[in-house]
Amino acid sequence: MFPARAPLSWRRRLSAILLLSLLGGLSGPAAAGAAGADGAPPASRPLDRRQMVQRLYDMALPAPRWLDSHGEQARLALQLLRDAPLHGLQASDYAPDALARRLDALAGPEDAAAFERELSAAMLQFLADLHFGRAGHPYRPRPVSLAEFDPVAVLREALLAGRLREAVDASAPTLPVYRRVMTTLAHYRGLAQQSPHWxxxxxxxxxxxxxxxxxxxxxxxxxxxxxxxxxxxxxxxxxxxxxxxxxxxxxxxxxxxxxxxxxxxxxxxxxxxxxxVPLSQRVAQLELTLERLRWVPPLRKGRIIVINVPSYRLWAADTREAAPQPLEMRVIVGKAAQTPTPLFIGQMRYLEFNPYWNVPSSILAGEILPALARDPAYLRKNDMEVVTRSGAILPSQAGAPLSALRAGAARVRQRPGARNVLGGVKFAMPNPMDIYLHSTSAQELFARARRDLSHGCIRVERPVELAQFVLADPGRWDGDRVAAAMRDGRTRRIDLREAVPVVLFYATAASDREGRALFAQDIYGQDAPLIRALQAR
Known part of the structure; x- marks a missing residue:
């Protein structure tokens, strides 16, 4: 489908392997796009142990019993809680040591019943944290769907079947990269203990x-x-x-x-x-990646696009294939200081060849109007025009457009062509923030190591190949025809036969299939706010 490419560099090969594992692990029902904002996530957990334990013990079914068989299940639960750090979680959140002391000093039926309830509460929170994460985030609605995963039902069934360890394993993400990051986290913890001074x-x-x-x-x-x-x-x-x-x-x-x-x-x-960078910081980065991977909801099998913002990379693959080969390319993302790209899961529904660029109001106010005030010919020089709310094009003479723009009665758009900032194709995934993927006429920017340069949208390095991927119609849309459609100047909308999920992800640490740790710069400064949110629970 795609033309042969030169061999990938070391970094590109590792990045492709990383996201292929993420792509291959997504399955289940389609997920609706959930818009999110940058900054510190809410500190409250998606599910709280108090509500869960009340449901567990208010149900008509018999209450779970931890102390049967000389407390075997209780001691297994305590060990699983102590092992929470293997998943990047804090064992102290579940108080296994205090519970163990309670277990060793039980003083009658009432004390035993209280202990069982507290252990149930700790295990329910552990299961919920493993599956949904501990902090609010952009990808799942609040409240979370218990139809997807109900810790109360999972715990009850695990105790009845004597499969508590298996229930814990099944509650964590099934993504292959999650298990590899767990292994890398254990390795880096060992390195940090070996070399505490760095x-x-x-x-x-x-x-x-x-x-x-x-x-x-x-x-x-x-x-x-x-x-x-x-x-x-x-x-x-x-x-x-x-x-x-x-x-x-x-x-x-x-x-x-x-x-x-x-x-x-x-x-x-x-x-x-x-x-x-201290090894303790690398440990923290890996822990945050495990948390963020817990945020990703199940997505249906099929075509999917994943963009990891801090590594400036896009991967696309069809997870229905037995051995999907990802399309991978560099991207340009939003400026860290001014217009960071928001994180959400969108649904790409159509693409547009030779699109007009409708200038967002923020760019109009902050850039276009000042430029137009300095140079009345600015619009003409940049192939721009002023359009009324009804769609009529205003003449550019006598300052009328500037007056209409300042009054909010008109908007600016850039005509298709060589100057158009969107290039020859726009990949649309309707969302309230008006974020989309597009080509660009400034191909030289992809050679930069740091590429947070846009107003928030994603510029893609190889738009022809991405268009082939999402159109999924090689008979009608091969590379030559896509390239020709981008050049001919006609504005055309092509609806996709099926929507393609686009995951805008943020991780500054990961692990490839060979176990090598991968790190990226925290360009949006999102690690520290997440650490604070988790500590504030």
Whole structure:
């Protein structure tokens, strides 16, 4: 379907493997788009233990019994609660140690009944946290759907069947990447315990280091790269030379690839800063990824698009295929300081060749009107026109458009063509924030390592291939015909035969199928607010 591509770089291969596992793990009913906002999520849990335990004990069925068979089920539950950190959760949220002390000092039927109720409450919250996450988020409605997952029913059935451990495993996300991140989290916790002190490397000075340069801290760098798995332990440097060797430069390139940096093997300030990030922070990033993966609702099998905003990458695949091969490309996302791309799950329903760009009111007020006040010919120079609410095009002379725009009686749109900021195709997924995917005439921007450059929408690197993917009609829409439709200047809307879910995701840490940890810069500063929200529960 798609033309042959050059071999993927190390970073692109790892990224493709990461999201392929996410794509392949989504299944179930279609999910409606749920718009979300940036910033700190609400601190309250999607489900609260008090309501759940009341339902558990108010039902007509017999109350669960933890203390039968000498308390075997209770002790298993306590161990599962102690193991909550394996999932990036805090064991203290469920008080297993305090419950264990209660279990060892039970003093009669009333005390036993109170203990059982408290243990039930802890396990219900644990199951709910595993499935839905602990904080409010953009992807699921509130209240959450108990038809999808009801911890009360799950716990009751698990106790009756003696399958408590299996119930815990089934409550967590089934996405393959979730289990791999769990493994990587355990590894990084071990590294953090092994190396609790993680000082920055000695100052580099200027210019940055290149292979062959002298470097007095070469041995420290070598040990750090070995510990992180980017340098083969066989590369010993036993001769004691204080050089930034080609082997070290190659290891730094691998480190850069895993951390979303320019893959040039040059040891500059950004790479040195990434090397100085404490392992405890990497542990926290991995914990947050597990939390965010718990937010993703079940999605039907079929075509799907996933965009991880901080890694500036898009992946698309058909999960109905036995071995889906993802289409992968670079993207440009919203500016961190001004117009961050919101996180939500949209439904792509149509695409538009040679679209008009209807300038959003915020851009009109903040950019177009000031420019038009300075230069009355601004609209003409940028192939723009002023349109009334009824759709009539206003003449551009005598300042009438500026007056109408200031009065809110008209709007600005940019005509299709070479100057149009949307390029030759727009991928529409109707939503209240008017966020969509589109091509761009500024292809040179995709070469930048940091690509938060847009007003919020997503610019895609290879629009022809993405259009082929979503149209899913190779007989009618092969690459040549899509490219021709983008060039001919005619504005045409093509409805998709079935809506394609688009997941706008945010994760600054992950793990690939080979177990290598992947990290990205927290461009929107969303990790710290989420940590605070989780701590404030």
């Amino acid at each position: 000082p920055a490397l000695p100052a580099l000075g200027a210019p940055p280091l290149r292979a062959g340069d002298r470097y007095g801290a070469a041995e420290q760098l070598r040990e750090r790269l070995r510990l992180l798995g980017d340098l083969d332990p066989a590369e010993s440097g036993k001769d004691g030379r204080q050089d930034y060797t080609p082997e070290l430069a190659a290891a730094v390139t691998r480190f850069q690839a895993r951390h979303g940096l320019e893959e040039d093997g040059v040891l500059g300030s950004e790479t040195a800063a990434a090397l100085a």
